[in-house]
Amino acid sequence: MIQRPRGTRDFLPDEMERRRHYESVLRDTAETFGFREVQTPIFEEAELFILRSGPNILNELYAFKDKGDRDLALRPEMTASAMRMFVNGMSNEPRPIKMFYFGQCFRYERPQSGRYREFFQFGAELIGNANPETDAEVIAMAAALIASLGLEGYRIRIGHIGVLRQKLSQAGVPSERTAEVLQRLDKKMYDEAESMMRGCGVSDEQIAEVFRLTETVGGKEVLSEVPGEAGEYLSRVVDILEAMGVADIEVDLGVVRGLDYYTGMVFEAEAPSLGAEKQICGGGSYTLSELFGGEKVFSTGFAIGFDRILLALENEGRTHSPRGLDAYVVTASEDLRLKASSIVSELRGNGIRADIDLMGRKMSKAMKHAASSGARYAVILGTRELETDSVTVRDLSTGEQELVGIPDLVSRMKDHL
Secondary structure, rough: OOOOOOOOEEEEEHHHHHHHHHHHHHHHHHHHOOEEEEEOOOEEEEHHHHHHHHHHHHHOOEEEEEOOEEEEEEOOHHHHHHHHHHHHHHOOOOOEEEEEEEEEEEEEOOOOOOOEEEEEEEEEEEEEOOOHHHHHHHHHHHHEEEHHOOOOOEEEEEEEEEHHHHHHHOOOOHHHHHHHHHHHHOOOOHHHHHHHHHOOOOOOHHHHEEEEEEOOOHHHHHHOOOOOHHHHHHHHHHHHHHHHHOEEEEOOOOOOOOOOOEEEEEEEEEEEEHHOOEEEEEEEEEOOOOHHHHOOEEEEEEEHHHHHHHHHHOOOOOOOOOOOOEEEEOOHHHHHHHHHHHHHHHHHHHHOOEEEEOOOOOOHHHHHHHHOOOOOEEEEHHHHHHHEEEEEEEEEEOOOOEEEEHHHHHHHHHHHO
């Protein structure tokens, strides 16, 4: 028996219905913020992701050569593709440009709980200007998306990458080594970060000061400890968020997002129910388009790990009940099946989710199958009913039933539903 590839999943009908439900909730919420959906190819030129993340990303890419000897890769994330699309075809559009996307991404890494080699990402980008209003708008939408799914135990932490960049520069870390140190701090690999800083000649006192900054965590009051313009900027972002009704924002200078193109505000959302690997969303403000041949523009964006947030919902006991069928048409005898096909077609044509026995079951077995399928009503066609151009409509949860004329069946079913 051929098995699915490691790190991938099959989604059976109930799970697929659940996923589509939550996808639609995310899409609807994003649209209330004025964001519009876009879609990019699942594979791109490999250079796109190398330019964004550096050559080390090759170890995680599903990269290949096509028949034209071009180096391509399945996308490991979607921000690079979205910004490449902006450079190719949207750079002359009026700003701000608000877009969101949903799709599959691929990374060759060790599968674990909530992490797969094929995973799904919901993200958004706001391309326009570097200001507190833009950053607050994006954070507010991320918070609204998470809340719209019904997740309760989550928190949003915001920081400013410029604070640590400045501190590392003052301590003597060369600009070409800054990203490496930030990446270690981002992953909480403090021993490696310390070793790198020592290798750059940073003193113990300065290293301690860097670590102290990453431990600056609290409410709005800790912004007084954030030096210079960054503190004033974050204070303005928090003020706007409070005006928008986004409460309980935590200031955390340990939010690093260790990639070169992040320029200012950065943020993450966590779901403690996931344990140690609790991040469900991450983003910030950045410049990236110039790497892909476009003009330098300021953007703010984020990505939500769709698989991880669904797991967090499960851990909180959130369930989604499949809708099931509205009606299941059952016949008392074989000679009535033609009429039954006409009835089920009429129901479907009027937006009623309906099915009919296709296996030639006897009526009693067909009724059992109707109940097990999750249908709300059985529409029973027998010889006596047909004599009066009627059917019996039975509520499969209560057993109550009534005789309904076939011409009135659609309107009566809609009344019930």
